[in-house]
Amino acid sequence: MPRRYDPGRRQRIIDAAITVVGERGIGGLSHRTVAAEADVPLGSTTYHFATLDDLLVAALRQVNADWLAELERWERGVDPDRPLAGELLRLIETLLDGERVRLALEYELYLTALRREAVRPMAAACLDEMAALLARRTGDLGTARAVAALLDGVILQVLLTGRPLERTEVRAALERLTG
Numbered sequence: 001m002p003r004r005y006d007p008g009r010r011q012r013i014i015d016a017a018i019t020v021v022g023e024r025g026i027g028g029l030s031h032r033t034v035a036a037e038a039d040v041p042l043g044s045t046t047y048h049f050a051t052l053d054d055l056l057v058a059a060l061r062q063v064n065a066d067w068l069a070e071l072e073r074w075e076r077g078v079d080p081d082r083p084l085a086g087e088l089l090r091l092i093e094t095l096l097d098g099e100r101v102r103l104a105l106e107y108e109l110y111l112t113a114l115r116r117e118a119v120r121p122m123a124a125a126c127l128d129e130m131a132a133l134l135a136r137r138t139g140d141l142g143t144a145r146a147v148a149a150l151l152d153g154v155i156l157q158v159l160l161t162g163r164p165l166e167r168t169e170v171r172a173a174l175e176r177l178t179g
Contacts, residue, residue, distance in 0.1 A: 009038075009040055009044055009048070010048045012038045012039075012040065013034060013035075013038045013040060013044065013045055013048055013049065013055070014055070014058045014059055014062055015038070015062075016034045016035075016037035016038035017029060017034045017037075017055050017056070017058070017059045018059050018062065018063065018105065019037055020033050020034055020037050021059065021105055021108060021109060022101055022102070022104075022105040025108060026056075026108060026109075026112055029052060029055070029056070030052070031045040031046055031049075031052070031055075034055065051118075053116055053118035053119060054118070056109070056112060056116065056118070056119050057118060057119055057122050059109060060109045060110070060112070060113075060119055060122045060123065060126075061122055063105070063106050063109050064122065064123075064125075064126040064129075067106055067126070067130075068126065068129050068130065068133065071091075071130060071133050071134075072133055074091050074094075075133050075134075075136055075137060078137055083175070083178075084137055084138065084174075084178040085171055085174035085175040085177075085178050086171065087137075088147065088151070088174050088178070089167065089170055089171050089174060091151070092151060092154060092155060092165065092170065093165065093167075095155060096155065096158055096165060100159065103155065103159065104159055107152075107155075107156060107159065110123050110126070127145075127148065130148050131144040131145045131148050132144070134147050134148055138177075138178055143177060143178065146177050147174070147177055147178065150170075150173055150174065150177060154170055
């Protein structure tokens with residue numbers, strides 16, 4: 001039987017991996033679960049991604065690209081006449097008001113880099129690109145990195161604790177960072 005031409009298969013596998021991690025966490029990710037989610041033969045997942053780390057890198061690359069595009073849209077929409085701290089607070093609120101499952105998935109993939117060396121360069125590259133985007137508004141890379149760390153910390157704490165965003169505290173911290 002001739003091989004069926006399926007140009008979208010690789011992308012479906014990546015999308016399926018993202019779905020599996022979103023629903024079951026990193027622990028639920030396997031070639032078998034991804035193949036079932038993508039509705040492809042098991043051999044297709046290992047053909048396109050020899051290891052789970054290869055698949056995680058591809059998934060993180062896609063998630064990072066989506067996140068950085070969202071951050072760039074925010075950056076382009078920042079009102080230069082308004083205090084940056086307020087605009088950053090608005091960004092945090094928008095992210096937390098959005099799809100929390102997606103936000104948790106993004107952080108789960110990002111934090112996977114702590115244990116998986118193959119994924120680490122992709123996570124580090126995203127941090128660098130995020131800082132470069134924020135530097136357009138903060139004026140320097142050091143401040144941008146500090147702002148990125150604060151954003152990550154605040155968002156993770158809200159996701160983990162379920163507590164509401166402490167707007168006044170976060171705005172004050174952002175004001176201290178951004179001047």
